[in-house]
Amino acid sequence: MSDTDFIPQMRPLFGADERAELLSYLDEDGFFTEFKRTEAFEAEIARYTGARHCVVVNNGTVSLTLAAVALGIGPGDEVICPDYTMIATPNSVQMLGARPVFVDVEPDTLVMDVALAERAITPRTKAIMLVSANGRAPRAGIAAFEALSQRTGIPLIEDAAQSLGSWYDDGRTERRHVGRAGRIGSFSFSAPKIISTGQGGALITDDDALAARLRKLKDFGRSGGGNDVHDSIGWNFKFTELQACVGLAQMRQLPDRVVRKKAIWRRYAEGLAGVSGYRLFDHDLSLCTPWFIDGVAERRDELAAHLKARGIGTRTMYPPIHRQKAYDLPGDHPVAERIGRDGLWLPSMIQLTDAQIDRICGEIAAFYAA
Structure with a gap:
């Protein structure tokens, strides 16, 4: 790719x-x-x-x-x-x-x-x-x-x-x-x-x-x-x-994958520094290996559409379960509800190159600068 x-x-x-x-x-x-x-x-x-x-x-x-x-x-x-x-x-x-x-x-x-x-x-x-x-x-x-x-x-x-x-x-x-x-x-x-x-x-x-x-x-x-x-x-x-x-075979690759996942997060953090519309969730990389690149986005759905039009996939983060039709329960869980509104996963695969991450960060910055 x-x-x-x-x-x-x-x-x-x-x-x-x-x-x-x-x-x-x-x-x-x-x-x-x-x-x-x-x-x-x-x-x-x-x-x-x-x-x-x-x-x-x-x-x-x-x-x-x-x-x-x-x-x-x-x-x-x-x-x-x-x-x-x-x-x-x-x-x-x-x-x-x-x-x-x-x-x-x-x-x-x-x-x-x-x-x-x-x-x-x-x-x-x-x-x-x-x-x-x-x-x-x-x-x-x-x-x-x-x-x-x-x-x-x-x-x-x-x-x-x-x-x-x-x-x-x-x-x-x-x-x-x-x-x-x-x-x-x-x-x-x-x-x-x-x-x-x-x-x-x-x-x-x-x-x-x-x-x-x-x-x-x-x-x-x-x-x-x-x-x-x-x-x-x-x-x-x-x-x-x-x-x-x-x-x-995958377990043999795991130590290198852990290193790369952390490097991917660092590259995103550097590339999105100063972009006010998207905030990454923090990680203590001495302990935590990010599975996905997760964060909250202003005008999330518009940002996702902007990125898709430019050849970049995203995924909305989990909606609050108590409000999903499968459960449909009363309750007030403001953090989960906010993530359901604003949470957006960015490309997170192990194959990501630094150049691709820079491209993604550039498109996010351009969206919020417009």
């Missing part, structure tokens, strides 16, 4: 490494269903995040659902969720007959406000589902959510779908990867993520019993691999070896 071609907001990057992994596996005449390559992929994610266990599944919504099931959440229970998130977060528990309870997010991080989460707790609350928006940690620190969980006995599930490559700085001797503060952390490998297997999700935990339960839940509740003896209810949410081949 040349610097003058249409610039999409996002596209995955697959190439020679993925092809080599796939062809190598095809030469083995395998069954395609998850086996040794999947185990290797899980081991790589566990190693990278520092988790004791990793369990991969077919997508990142199912991973959240299985996390909830493993923690005993079911019909009639309540799960506190941020009003600003991808709709998979609440849908994952709605599928179980549980009820998502929405709270607003912090204006500078777009992560759930811990004080509002505490106010939303009722006797029916069975989990808090914390979303690390674009890899960011809560302003109050993850320790505030851990303390709330410990004080109330309500488990914390981390929806870290956007956060592979991001870390918590919580005063410990060693940093913890985002997703490791909760009882279970969940990641997504859908097409726009920093690494992708097309679709896919992963669960990490340091709890041996939870890991064993998750493995049973994703494999029909089997008592052991390859048999038809079932000592619990379960479903078929397994991975495939083909996805694992792609994932292994």
Whole structure:
């Protein structure tokens, strides 16, 4: 793609490494269903995040659902969720007959406000589902959510779908990867993520019993691999070896992708300095790896149309979930509502060149100067 071609907001990057992994596996005449390559992929994610266990599944919504099931959440229970998130977060528990309870997010991080989460707790609350928006940690620190969980006995599930490559700085001797503060952390490998297997999700935990339960839940509740003896209810949410081949190749590229994602954000920050109409959300790049380039725009829809006419793709950020027809609930969540009005993702793919970023920033500056 040349610097003058249409610039999409996002596209995955697959190439020679993925092809080599796939062809190598095809030469083995395998069954395609998850086996040794999947185990290797899980081991790589566990190693990278520092988790004791990793369990991969077919997508990142199912991973959240299985996390909830493993923690005993079911019909009639309540799960506190941020009003600003991808709709998979609440849908994952709605599928179980549980009820998502929405709270607003912090204006500078777009992560759930811990004080509002505490106010939303009722006797029916069975989990808090914390979303690390674009890899960011809560302003109050993850320790505030851990303390709330410990004080109330309500488990914390981390929806870290956007956060592979991001870390918590919580005063410990060693940093913890985002997703490791909760009882279970969940990641997504859908097409726009920093690494992708097309679709896919992963669960990490340091709890041996939870890991064993998750493995049973994703494999029909089997008592052991390859048999038809079932000592619990379960479903078929397994991975495939083909996805694992792609994932292994992508994991080898992850350190370089983290470096490039941070460089992309820096280039945007430099290029948009002094442009009053578009404000990037900040990142501590020593800890956070931006998944998308996110910000709020004056006259957002006009800006998006201007950029599209000049060969630049954008994407509006998530609207507040409580106002979407799928939920249509009362509530006042001003931060989420503002993002629904003004939030705009700029091109964020790993393939972006510096020249393309400069072109994008130039067009944004020209729009607001007109």
